[in-house]
Amino acid sequence: MEFLKRPIWRVPLVLCATGLLCRLITYLYSFVSVRIQMAQGPDPVTGAYSISSGHASVVLSAVAFLLFWAAGWKFVRGLTRKQIFLSATIMVVWLGVLLAWEQLSQAAGGYSMWVYRLYATQEAVTWAVQLLVRIFGAVSVPVVLPSILTPYCYLLLGRKEPAS
Known part of the structure; x- marks a missing residue:
């Protein structure tokens, strides 16, 4: 366990845990949303149930944004910028590997x-993907690539190196 307490693993562990929490919230939100739509009954004209996602992507992106920054404030804030950069680089490489594997x-x-x-380990950065997709209006690799760099946003929470 001492290995996982090192600052180099802080950002990947925080983002993975936050991502898993975001995935759980997504499942719960989807379950409740579908149950509510099913309880409203079928369309009176067609007799078919109409299930839509509505504003789910916006709501879940806002939740991911808040959890991203709350987790960073709680667990990453005490690190130096150099430690955060090195730690975030591990997560950036992981996100790149996942994107390459998917493609x-x-x-x-x-x-x-x-x-x-x-x-699920990257669900905490989905807010950046959604923001870029909303700005540029399409889902494509050039739009998603900048979102891979989202863990570097934690550099804003880092403290400066002590003067030696």
């Missing part, structure tokens, strides 16, 4: 369920 599996004609499961 390769899609190019091969499928989608790896492992990628979907492992993307």
